[in-house]
Amino acid sequence: MMNELTNTRHNPGIDPSLHFWGWEIPVYLFLGGMVAGMMIISGYFLYEKKEEFNCSCYQIPLISLILLSVGMFSLFLDLEHKLYFWRLYTTLKISSPMSWGSWILLLVYPVIAANALIQLPDFMKKNSFLNMLSGKLNSIRSSYKIIAYGNMILGTALGIYTGVLLSSLGARPLWNTSILWLLFLLSGLSGAAAFVHLIAKNKEERVLLAKTDNKVIAAELIVIFLMIINMLSSSEVHINAVNTILTGAYAPAFWVFVITAGLLIPLLIQTLAVNNKIRHTAVAPILVIAGGLVLRFIIVYAGQASGY
Amino acid sequence: MARFVMVIDTKKCVGCMDCVVACKTENDVPEGFNRDWIVQDVNGKFPSLNMEIRSERCNHCDNPPCVTCCPTGASHVHDLGGVVLVEYNECIGCKACIASCPYDARFVNPEGYADKCTFCIHRVEKGEDPACVSVCPTHCMYFGDIEDPNSKVSLLLKQRKYHNLKPEAGTKPHIYYLV
Numbered sequence: 001m002m003n004e005l006t007n008t009r010h011n012p013g014i015d016p017s018l019h020f021w022g023w024e025i026p027v028y029l030f031l032g033g034m035v036a037g038m039m040i041i042s043g044y045f046l047y048e049k050k051e052e053f054n055c056s057c058y059q060i061p062l063i064s065l066i067l068l069s070v071g072m073f074s075l076f077l078d079l080e081h082k083l084y085f086w087r088l089y090t091t092l093k094i095s096s097p098m099s100w101g102s103w104i105l106l107l108v109y110p111v112i113a114a115n116a117l118i119q120l121p122d123f124m125k126k127n128s129f130l131n132m133l134s135g136k137l138n139s140i141r142s143s144y145k146i147i148a149y150g151n152m153i154l155g156t157a158l159g160i161y162t163g164v165l166l167s168s169l170g171a172r173p174l175w176n177t178s179i180l181w182l183l184f185l186l187s188g189l190s191g192a193a194a195f196v197h198l199i200a201k202n203k204e205e206r207v208l209l210a211k212t213d214n215k216v217i218a219a220e221l222i223v224i225f226l227m228i229i230n231m232l233s234s235s236e237v238h239i240n241a242v243n244t245i246l247t248g249a250y251a252p253a254f255w256v257f258v259i260t261a262g263l264l265i266p267l268l269i270q271t272l273a274v275n276n277k278i279r280h281t282a283v284a285p286i287l288v289i290a291g292g293l294v295l296r297f298i299i300v301y302a303g304q305a306s307g308y
Numbered sequence: 309m310a311r312f313v314m315v316i317d318t319k320k321c322v323g324c325m326d327c328v329v330a331c332k333t334e335n336d337v338p339e340g341f342n343r344d345w346i347v348q349d350v351n352g353k354f355p356s357l358n359m360e361i362r363s364e365r366c367n368h369c370d371n372p373p374c375v376t377c378c379p380t381g382a383s384h385v386h387d388l389g390g391v392v393l394v395e396y397n398e399c400i401g402c403k404a405c406i407a408s409c410p411y412d413a414r415f416v417n418p419e420g421y422a423d424k425c426t427f428c429i430h431r432v433e434k435g436e437d438p439a440c441v442s443v444c445p446t447h448c449m450y451f452g453d454i455e456d457p458n459s460k461v462s463l464l465l466k467q468r469k470y471h472n473l474k475p476e477a478g479t480k481p482h483i484y485y486l487v
Contacts (some may be wrong), residue, residue: 001353008325009345009364011415018412020403080401080419087380087398099379099406170373171410235476307414308410308474 018304019022024078026296029162030191031071033184033292036162039108039155042115054203061116065109072105096171097168101161108158111150118147158208159185173241174303177230183223190216191292194285206280210270213288239287241306250302252292263293278300310453312389312427313482315461315470320448323348323361327449334428334439338418343425344440360410360487363440363449366413366425366435367473367481368392374405374414383422389417389453391429396421410477454482
């Protein structure tokens with residue numbers, strides 16, 4: 001039996017297979033996810049007030065502001081009707097995750113900035129204006145807790161939104177799974193833990209972050225497994241979609257760079273390191289971060305090509 | 309409330325592409341892009357093959373995912389006939405609507421906004437048929453109000469067997485193909 005379709009349509013970006021989102025969207029989703037994870041981590045540290053070990057986490061808010069801006073710029077580059085981007089802020093459409101995402105991003109900036117101000121890094125203390133702002137923020141009762149909660153809650157919202165954004169697009173079966181938000185949230189958290197691990201100032205902090213990262217990586221592996229099971233036991237379009245990453249064109253990158261190099265190897269290295277079998281090095285965190293980026297590329301590219 | 313639909317008789321369509329040319333001319337569709345197109349769908353096992361020729365376009369769905377996902381409200385359902393349209397000056401070119409359409413009916417106009425079939429609403433509002441319907445040499449295309457039980461489209465759908473495209477996508481499409 002044959003079923004052959006011949007189509008006269010050759011719209012650029014649409015045919016022969018859908019490819020309208022280039023590198024900009026995966027880079028934005030990756031940076032957005034990592035910033036979300038950084039907000040959760042720095043919010044947690046602020047809540048716990050772990051000042052005792054001169055925590056590098058107090059530099060995270062500043063770094064997240066830079067990373068988020070790079071991500072937003074990347075997103076801006078993707079827009080085809082750039083001069084109309086302000087239209088995002090003339091409405092709030094509940095049915096569109098992209099709409100609530102744009103408002104979340106607007107709220108995220110001041111919350112991260114407040115976190116940076118309340119624990120002003122040493123090199124910024126020379127600036128008298130910032131010092132004054134920091135002093136005022138510190139003088140408000142419970143400002144620590146409010147900012148800590150704000151960072152953790154909005155960080156979680158940002159991380160979730162990056163996944164829901166794709167999973168709500170029902171015509172693309174690979175994205176159309178309700179577990180994608182969890183995968184992106186965990187991947188962002190793992191990438192953030194790895195980043196803080198990279199810039200950590202002492203062993204105690206490294207051990208804490210490596211232990212946290214190991215738990216998140218383990219959870220991420222379980223979520224990926226569940227996502228695959230979910231898709232393989234779903235309709236034909238979902239089975240075809242997941243097969244593009246399991247056995248199809250994106251399989252080598254998925255198994256080698258995401259599963260093996262991005263999750264299993266760093267999990268092994270960090271398990272050995274926290275048990276004092278080997279030294280803490282930059283290898284594992286770099287692999288985790290690179291794996292997170294490749295994951296976004298694979299999901300965005302393979303997802304576009306999947307369809308009904 | 310009117311609900312505009314298109315009914316296309318696949319037994320009459322010869323795939324001449326007059327509808328495609330008429331659309332491009334009427335709507336100044338940029339070179340290299342199409343708002344409607346022809347699909348030849350061949351099924352079966354040689355020598356007993358069956359070929360269906362279809363003129364395809366946006367399905368102006370009852371449950372349009374492109375409207376749901378649009379962050380600015382540029383993609384919207386028109387007051388007249390439930391036609392799905394794009395307000396070009398509100399579109400930011402994010403391409404979420406392209407991702408959400410199971411029919412791949414949309415594209416990015418070189419000017420930057422999402423573009424697609426409008427059911428020639430500018431003609432319909434004047435009481436005329438869409439350009440593609442008006443030029444069809446085999447008269448295989450019909451346009452009308454499915455809410456009116458006496459309209460040509462309603463009568464055809466009562467009398468003939470038909471199918472929609474990808475109903476499993478849950479979009480409730482409104483282009484009907486007579487078989």
